[in-house]
Amino acid sequence: METATATEASRRVVIERNIPEPAVAGLVEFIDRYYVRSKTRLIQDLSYRKTASSTGFELFWILKALGPEQAAPFAVSLKISQAAIELDFPGLDPSDKSLQYGVERTVDEIKAAVLSYSQNIKTTSLYFVIGASEERSEAPDQRGMMRNVAKRIFTGNTTSLFLSFILLSFALFFIIGVYTVFVLISVQLVALIFSDKIVYRIGSVRPDAERPLVTIVSVRSNAETLKSISQHGKKILSQIREEIARSATAAYSATANEELKSTVIGSLLRHGIIASGKEITVKTRDVYRIVHEVSEKFGRPTPKVTIANSIVSNASATGISSSRSTVMITAGSLEELNDDELEAVIGHELGHVAGHDPVILFAATSFEFLGRFYLWFPLLLYLGFFYFLLAFGGIYLIGKFLETRADTESAVVFGNPEALASALTKIGFRQLYREKYNPGTKLFDWFQFDPHPPIYFRIARLSKYSGKQEPVRHTLLVSIRDIIVGFFSALFQV
Template identity: 30%
Template sequence: MLREFIIKVEVAPAYYVDLLEFILRYSDFKDARIVYDRLVFRVEYPLGVINGDLQVGEKIKISFSYPPSLEDKVEELYDDIFFLIQLFEEELRKSTLYFAWVEGQDIIPEKPSSLTRRISKALFGSNLLVLFIVFLGVNILLFILLGFYAVIIILLMQFSLILFSDRLYSIMGEWQITPENPFVHILMYQLPSRDLKFFQEVFGDLLINIKKEIYDKSLALGESPTCELGRDVLRRYGFECTPLNEKSKIINVYDLVKSAASKFKIPTPKIVISNTMLPNAAATGPSPRRGLILLTTGLLTRLDDEELLSVIGHELAHLMGRDPIVLFGIISGEFILRLTVLLPLVAMAPLLYVLVIFWLIFFVAKFFEARADLLSAVVIGKPEKLAMALQKIGYRRFERGADRIFSWLFWDPHPPLYFRIRRLKNLKIGKVKSPLLESARDVIRGFIDSIKSS
């Protein structure tokens, strides 16, 4: 049997051979050899042999030939290779110099991933659930101080959070995407780590000046910034960069969001960009008409247009389903019940109650995340692209074997990554009568299967 896989990567030509050597170093291939831009290998199993051919370029092509009995092993082998590719890219990003612009918007430096931004990502996730949970902790304190009147104050605070969530997200973004300025322009210079360190030490304070000069010589004149222009500007500052280390990207973000919104039959939401390398996307708003979607330059850098479209579809599914409002209702209902009907139970075992009820809330939230996956796959029509995007963004969290049961126990509104990817890959696109009920059924079944296989 023969199977082929295509993976689009952000690796510059200078690092093609390094990528092949990296895969070879950390794999268990037999009789493996690098031939120019290819890695030829074989993997032996008791039931036969898998022969592989990996060709590197802007798109990595992986071909496998194998007996039918090794179909499952091919999937595992592909996952292993995919993980190594993502790991190599992650290391490469640490020594990559990024420049991003939106025409007509402020020129600001790219912000690396940080603890603060990771916390913000968790708090302001796609459905605001974690933020609601944090509010519950504040609620307990208010209830102690204000008594039963705190209930009204707390509910009003949470409702205000929903009502003005679009404005809250706007603050998190640095750039606004409009029909007049629809593009995000990105230049990447993948440097040896010592060169990047030298650049940061010598030119760090001049980064804004460099970005502004590139902007003034391109976008300000109605032209797109190019790697060649960036190289010339860097050279003028005394820093050399070779063409083999460069990559550029132009993303028509407005058209992608507009296209997804039209498929969902909702108005095009307001679009903001956060210029950080942390890959993230989120949508919020009290209704689709007041919707807002936030994307980061890190996400735009990692994913291709079809993958981005599917991720945007996932976020718009939350917006169309008014998921933040629904989850607000669930959490508020639990809060009222806890202070009235369930108060004696809470008093008997407060810690156990909190652990169980929070897990249940997060488990129910998984229904809505699974529905967003399903709706994106059905409406956008590319479940395999959403699966690929999830693999690229969360490859470090891909669970296997006995570890899968533990991934269901975390306070995380998202189903485990392995479940989401497998579900999307096996999905047969067709009309879905009740996306939420079908998703709830799939999540419950996935959880039970993980218990059986643990």
């Protein structure tokens, strides 16, 4: 999704480009059902018409006055075609600032609707991640219990991980007593030392210098497809993926995508699933090259790379040093982010490794754990549940410092903070929208058990580095200062 804003010349906004043909009609129906119908009291003169393109549509309506923030109605034109999704405000005087709030909110709401539609399509689509470097074809249900446990530990929700760790520590305390602390810290230390190898094995595709390409095949599913899968079980997906992988690795290049589509159609058909070429999207990314170039800019060795077969847009990095690190990227990120955005996100993750953030967090959690049992145990008995709120709140605060420093490292090294801001907008647009139009949530988001600061804060902060040439010294101290200032700014705005 593009972050282009309305220009003074036309007030036209391009929301997104290159829309798959099957998505056009579905998107029109989705916006009509979940956006237009929810605003029936504010919309008048609604009309639909086909554009010059046989698959294009235009929606036109008048948005009534919203109140003091928007005192007058204005016209809205939404064009949806394979070329692009365009939002225009015909007849609007570019110099009229009285309608700026209404225009910006309409743009944000349409962006949110498009994003919601894309997420719905993702959750009902079949995804196959194929790489020439994989030793064998793998499917999630064939990886074994321990591998799934490792995936939950290293990629899951940190709050649930902390809670599980608390319960485990108390259970062990009743069994082995004072040795509990040393046992659990030793287990954490071993996991940290070998975290790069563990995370590397979690992914289903592992690109390298010799075989750097990764292909993501997505198939828009329908009721018949889902019924067929439910009848045959998930093993059918493993079989289909194996057939696609064998074909893809035989002649692997970005120009072979159309041929791969035919292979996918044939494989699906053999398993009783009917799909047309229009319902299949094939995207090939030179992932290892991107990670290698990012590492060179950081002056660090190239880490191991692994791809997780997940539709969620995310990335992570772990390891005790740059020479013993692994970057994990999800299929959702490879599909959704462009090269600049992906570089910025990987730069953020390598910033964690370069700053030894995994080691810092291990030290912080170990210190709290030791202190809980040996230094301030009476305080734990006195405060009870509130102790854990304070302790984990402090650990998450450290996490916010480190996340902000990683943002700074990426922005400074690449000199392109806009790319990271764009990626954050795509990944967290719902949260960003909520924070923008419900100011009270800004303060609430600071108190969440999440190592990441609020997205609105991260994007606003990145904008300060736009066009900045001089290096930033003491990035951690600068980040700590900015976190404190950002929190109190949100506090005083309530």
